[in-house]
Amino acid sequence: MAKTQLNVRVDEGTARAARERALARGISVNRYIEELVRQDTGETGRTFVEAAADFMKQYESVFAEEFTETRGTRTGDGR
Structure with missing residues (x-):
């Protein structure tokens, strides 16, 4: 725009x-x-979605690391 x-x-x-x-x-x-x-x-909905997308982009590596680490240890069977 x-x-x-x-x-x-x-x-x-x-x-x-x-x-x-x-x-x-x-x-x-x-x-x-x-x-x-x-x-x-x-346009609050659009603003919220943009802010959420910015947040996810900023912390993408943190989320990826957290969910990769806990994924194998939560169920105990490697899933």
Whole structure:
């Protein structure tokens, strides 16, 4: 999807809150604002799925390692 630049002016408190929330979520302020707009316009399901996909991609190796290790030891028969 093509991106369009949008310039907005907000008071310093709002800007600080946006930066803090984005940082806490580990995303850019730009992405944080995009997600807020999507939520407001009813695209929360899509936003959730995108966030879940990002999470899975980020932790893919951890999940693979965990499930590979426990797969053989849970049943005791190597499955």
